[in-house]
Amino acid sequence: MRALPFALVGLALAACDTTPGATDRAFQSSGQVIAMGGGAGGAGNACFTCHGLNGEGDGVSSPRLAGLDQGYLQKQLEDYASGLRPDDVMTRVARVLDQDARREVSAWYAGLPPPALPASRSAPPPLWLTGDAARGIVACASCHGVEGQGAGEGQPSVSGQPTAYTLEQLDRWQSGQRRNDPRGVMAAAVQRLTKEEARSIAAWLSTRPASRVRASASASATVSAAAAARPAASRETRRPDRSDGA
Incomplete structure (x- = not known):
C-alpha cells in the first residue's frame, strides 16, 4: 500500500478537526450576533427572520423569545439539536450551534424586554x-x-x-x-x-x-x-x- 503524500495527510487531519475556526468564532461572538447572523450556520439560520428583530415573534406561528427564561430557552435548543424535540427548521438551526453558542443566544433573548400587549380583562377558561x-x-x-x-x-x-x-x-x-x-x-x-x-x-x-x-x-x-x-x-x-x- 502506497503511503499518502505528507500534504494529503495534513489535509485529512484538518478535515477531521472540529475546532471552530476564526470565522465561526466571529459569527458566534455574542448572542446578538448569533440571533442576527445565524452563527456558524450562516444567514439562512438567522433567528430574527422568524422570531423578529426584538424576539417578539411573528404574531402567527413563530413564538416570542424575548423575556423567556434563559435555562428554558437553552434546554429547547439542546432538545432540538438532539432530536428530543423534533422540528424541521429548528433542528437544523440548533445543530450548527455549539453548546456555548446556544447558551449565548439564549441569554441574549432572555435579556430582551417582552413586547407590550393591549390591556385585556378577559377571564381565563x-x-x-x-x-x-x-x-x-x-x-x-x-x-x-x-x-x-x-x-x-x-x-x-x-x-x-x-x-x-x-x-x-x-x-x-x-x-x-x-x-x-x-x-x-x-x-x-x-x-x-x-x-x-x-x-x-x-x-x-x-x-x-x-x-x-x-x-x-x-x-x-x-x-x-x-x-x-x-x-x-x-x-x-x-x-x-x-x-x-x-
Whole structure:
C-alpha cells in the first residue's frame, strides 16, 4: 500500500478537526450576533427572520423569545439539536450551534424586554384555574401561573404567544410529536383536552401580558381562595412512569 503524500495527510487531519475556526468564532461572538447572523450556520439560520428583530415573534406561528427564561430557552435548543424535540427548521438551526453558542443566544433573548400587549380583562377558561378532576386534567395555572407567566423555576411562561403557535404545541403534546417534557407532565396534562378547550386556552393566553405585573392584595387573595377551593385531584399532575431525560 502506497503511503499518502505528507500534504494529503495534513489535509485529512484538518478535515477531521472540529475546532471552530476564526470565522465561526466571529459569527458566534455574542448572542446578538448569533440571533442576527445565524452563527456558524450562516444567514439562512438567522433567528430574527422568524422570531423578529426584538424576539417578539411573528404574531402567527413563530413564538416570542424575548423575556423567556434563559435555562428554558437553552434546554429547547439542546432538545432540538438532539432530536428530543423534533422540528424541521429548528433542528437544523440548533445543530450548527455549539453548546456555548446556544447558551449565548439564549441569554441574549432572555435579556430582551417582552413586547407590550393591549390591556385585556378577559377571564381565563375555567380549566386554566380549576382543571377538571373528573377527567384527570390538572389546572394549568398550577405550573404556568394565574396569568400564564410561569409559576417558578422550570415552569415556563406561556403568555403572550400567538394563538396558532400555542395550538400547534398542544396538538404536538397530545399526539406525542413533542415529548421533551420532564416525566411526561405536559403530555399527561393535555391528553384529555378537547379541540375547543385547547382553542379557548390558546386564544386567552395570546391576550395575556408577557411580563409579570405586581398583583394587588385583592387579586392575590382571590387566586389563593380559588386554589384552596380546587379539588385535590386537580392540583396533581398524573405523571406516567417515564422520563424524557430532562
